[in-house]
Amino acid sequence: MKRNKPKFRQIIDAAVVVIAENGYHQAQVSKIAKQAGVADGTIYLYFKNKEDILISLFQEKMGVFIEIIEEKIEGKDSAAEKLLMLVENHFKLLSEDHHLAIVTQLELRQSNKELRLKINEVLKGYLMLIDRILIEGIEKGEFSGSLDIRLARQMIFGTIDETVTSWVMNDLKFDLPSQAEKVHRLLICGCGK
Amino acid sequence: MKRNKPKFRQIIDAAVVVIAENGYHQAQVSKIAKQAGVADGTIYLYFKNKEDILISLFQEKMGVFIEIIEEKIEGKDSAAEKLLMLVENHFKLLSEDHHLAIVTQLELRQSNKELRLKINEVLKGYLMLIDRILIEGIEKGEFSGSLDIRLARQMIFGTIDETVTSWVMNDLKFDLPSQAEKVHRLLICGCGK
Amino acid sequence: MKRNKPKFRQIIDAAVVVIAENGYHQAQVSKIAKQAGVADGTIYLYFKNKEDILISLFQEKMGVFIEIIEEKIEGKDSAAEKLLMLVENHFKLLSEDHHLAIVTQLELRQSNKELRLKINEVLKGYLMLIDRILIEGIEKGEFSGSLDIRLARQMIFGTIDETVTSWVMNDLKFDLPSQAEKVHRLLICGCGK
Amino acid sequence: MKRNKPKFRQIIDAAVVVIAENGYHQAQVSKIAKQAGVADGTIYLYFKNKEDILISLFQEKMGVFIEIIEEKIEGKDSAAEKLLMLVENHFKLLSEDHHLAIVTQLELRQSNKELRLKINEVLKGYLMLIDRILIEGIEKGEFSGSLDIRLARQMIFGTIDETVTSWVMNDLKFDLPSQAEKVHRLLICGCGK
């Protein structure tokens, strides 16, 4: 299994660095290979083509993402607390890895539609996690029974994503994790009183 | 002034069609010229370069967007009503122009960071419109006094944007304008009871 | 029509020179462009791709070949005389253009099967010319009535081709046209007495 | 001596299969190794490089070819009969091994000039066999005394080769050995009456 060999992760980590520092369109395979400390050809022993590097990158990183967040929300009793954990850790994980934040929020979105559809496939796991929290919240009576799950999920993900993107676009200037509580409050209570 | 000459809009409209039908990376200048019924070189009498076409496209379309929405909210008394008008018309305008929806939600996001920063510049007018509604809502006591304007704006824009993108990605299948009221309720009241 | 523009022939002639002097596998498009005195991209205004240059090359040169030979045999009364003209001019035309001889006998044969099939398509015109001579010879009673046209054509073409290839492989040392009469005699009378 | 070890022939036979089924340019060393049931590196214990495989392949196969034909013509009294034996067995041997026919007539000719010169070196043995038959025919008075040996040899080899190539190119459709007698007659008597 290629995915477990050290060079697989080595190349993916190199790709994150190269894309973050040079931009998507300046991230040539040869640059990634150099950063990973392998020959150009070695890349193709572990990945089918350049696109495969990017999909695998997203799969690996998003996989860890989902895993960690699932772990954090496990012990929590209320859906609201779980949502807070999700927002907090989403912000925390990305603020701890600036390169990854730049890659996921800015650079990878420049990829073509085909690649973006595959990335969306990976994202589905995360969106389903949000859905589970929403359903639990409704069942427990924490959230409104008339909630449209899809729209609520789009609000949650859209708000988180827009906040992170805005943070990245503003050159990572403000402190992201400290926004989690306020964002959480907005998602639960909205703008109203 | 180039912007008022017929060929200026002719080329921009051609660009929308070509990008929507071929995708961002298959929207060559020569294709846009052909669609517009002019020679390749003529493009450069009206636009500095290809990027300038895309920025102008966004400026023109977003300008109309803001204008119409401002008009619609003018007479409304409450901030909540104004927000509803904004969501409703945002959805309505895009659902009336599928080509434009595809271009703004999917294709134009594939542009490089530099171009996206310039697009964000144009977006600021729209975001300031949201800010004005929020401030009015706080001042009138409709919205929570402790609202973080920036975060609230990011929630509103993020939610609207995510909803539209999801609609476009699902091949424009569901009815977008009919979601406005529910989205509005979510933005005002959140997920909670 | 691209085929009539001067650059079309200019590029083909450059290809003959470059392939003859560098070999098929060292005949890069950029080398051909340089030899033709045009930019790399200009090649693609006149040819679909590299393969298209080679096919067009063969078509153009073989077209001239067939045309000239048809002209030469026109006035001849007997099939035997016509066959002599064919051999003589085949040898003469190639011995007058060493570059072309090298390209058709050695270099172009290194192309892949697909390209060779297309080249064979072009060759058919020449083989049909041979067939017409054979049929006339049989009808006029010059050639044996029991002649198998296909085999006879294969003998004629095979013998001519092998002779030319051998001449090219021996570095064009001996005088090719002077062999025509002897080759002609062999084709008519065979090895026997 | 490498040539006598089983893996030497094993690799050569694998090469014939792989080249025949995949084409010259798709016959990678790794594919040949896999077909032969050895590791890539093992190839290089038996052959200097890839070219060496192809030359050895040709040497081995052509060696058997010459051996068998020499055996067949040994007892024959006349040069004409010997020539018939040569044509017949040339056709028979190749029609019995389609893979080999494809490799020698089509695929190996795509090799570069250098390799083809080396292959010609191997062919010389076969051409000398033809020469010996021709000389015997002249001495015995069967063939014309004024025969140019080189040209006659080129006619014989060129005709046989063109016939086989044509057979391979027509997907081995017609029966090759049954053409031998007619080809033989053509070579002895030519097209004339």
Add this chain to the structure above:
DNA sequence: AATGAATGAGTATTCATTCAT
């Protein structure tokens, strides 16, 4: 003897932009 993971050189093609007419 045998393995197979690693190497790294080499090239066709696209397309935004220019400028002579």
Add this chain to the structure above:
DNA sequence: TATGAATGAATACTCATTCAT
């Protein structure tokens, strides 16, 4: 104004060969 022929920079991927085990 308008044209469109010409330009030329820039890059992913393959595969013969090696060598540590």
